[in-house]
Amino acid sequence: MSHLPQIRIPATYMRGGTSKGVFFRLDDLPATAQVPGEARDSLLLRVIGSPDPYGKQIDGMGGATSSTSKTVILSRSSRPGHDVDYLFGQVSIDRAFVDWTGNCGNLTAAVGSFAISNGLVDAARIPRDGICTVRIWQVQIGKTIVAHVPVSNGAVQETGDFELDGVTFPSAEVQIEFLDPADEGEDGGAMFPTGNLVDALEVPGVGTLQATMINAGIPTIFVNAQDIGYSGTELQGAINEDAKALAMFESIRAHGAVRMGLIGDVAEAAGRQHTPKVAFVAKPATYTSSGGKVVAAGDIDLLVRAVSMGKLHHAMMGTAAVAIGTAAAIPGTLVNLAAGGGERQAVRFGHPSGTLRVGAEAQQADGVWTVTRAIMSRSARVLMEGWVRVPAEV
Template structure:
């Protein structure tokens, strides 16, 4: 019996913020996987080691968490005012699908450095020493990200003294600007809608079998559903084990996410939520209070403006998704949202919030124009570095996805 050989594909394994992912140049993927579709999805699933009923991704590059089951495809930008096009895929761990419905804010920090390393950025855009300011087209959501990448002797500077809670070692700081992160238009994997898709800063979200909750539903960075921690019986200082070890709690959060997605117009029926795991996110907020982070670090109430905990791919995140941080910063800048109220209700253009691994500061510039809230940009800093580069190897038959199951008909 013959078996398909393994093939090798050039790839770079990178950390960006508190996430890790496998990065590819689009033109270095197999020809049949250079376009979106089931063949590309099947390839990325096999690279990461999914779907894995054991939930470990042992036979792939994934690390069995939403933060590490990710893939990025980069190419020279087709747009004259941008340097690189960036497409993000959230790879399901135990199911056979790739979610293209949103961006990864953490891996956004690695896009500029990766593009430079991969030779996708023109040499005249990179200073000998200083900061390379790159314009990135985020293809999933049709938005611009500006990355400020430190350069030393013509190369990306990866080491430094910037500390990011949730990442063990210090590295060089990469500052990011998310330009006009709200009001998504029609584009691959996303849905249209205003920053507040219901037209309200706070809605009542009715979830059968769970309850009715005040909720802020926002499209900024990534569609996000914010609820008050106290309404769910939480303090807002919970760590991962308090939520992820509670199957009933996870089911309640998924029900809230599904009904919120319908209310936001992202899906037509709650049943569709199972095939749209990456978006929307659901998060709960509370006023500032002291707590012990997962590393043992003590976080003092006076050092933060509020507490936020967020779920990604059905589990409480170990820190904070970068795109959700954009949503937090934007919502905090709009007086009257649940996020703003948890932070004290004052007008503000930046907040520092507490998450399970520590704290994060994010800024946003928001204004109300003709009765509609708009945000021009959100700002935050992350770090990134290459962990490994070379080739990933996968069985060649992964480029031939299995046909759909046969159906039988009766007369």
């Protein structure tokens, strides 16, 4: 029996923030995968090594976690005032499914760097030394993101002394601005889809929980840690090794998604794994991070833990950080109350790997809250570049 040889596709393996994924130029993909659909999804699944019933992604580029099972497709933007169009695909580990419903804020930090290095930004706009401002159009959420990428000797500067909790080694700092990050939705609704800063969310088998449900950065459901039996200082093992806890978070996510209007029935949540996210918040407390660093209560404004793709995240998703910063800036949300209440333009929160600072500018007009931008610092680095190979029959 004869077998077709593997095909090879130009690709770059990059870390962005506390995530990593495989980056492609749209024009480098096979013609059938240059448009959305089954061919594209099949290709990306095979690149990452999914679906894998063993949960390891051994036969692919994925790292068997939500933070490392990711793909990015970039192209020059035809949208005025933008440099690059950005598509993000969250690849399921154990299912033949690519979720295109949201953005990855961490990998966003690598988009500008890739765009500069791969000819997607006009050469005239790239300084020999300084900061190159890359305007990114995030296609799925329809939002503008601005990356401020350091450049040295005409090339992206990746090395530096900026330290990001959750990343082992220091790198160059990349500042990211999420402009108008709230998702108004097709019907023009506000960033709070229920119209309330806090709702009573009924979750069968769990109870009625106070919840702040917000569309900013990424749809996110915030609950109080104490209401679900936690302190807010938990590390991954406390949640991810507890099947009952994971089932509870998935139930909260499904019922919250219905209340947010993202799905019509809880049964649809299984087909929308990437969004919404679930996070629990608490007032500051001292704890030891997963890396052994002591995080003092006096050094943070609040505690936040977030669940992504069915597991507690090892640090914090970048898009969820946008939701945290936005909610913290609005008096009365659970996030704001955990941080001490009142008006604020930035918070530093504790997560399993350490701390992160995020700022947001929010304002209220005629009883409606809007946010103009959220900003945070990340880092990015090329890990490998060349070609990724997949069997031709894919």
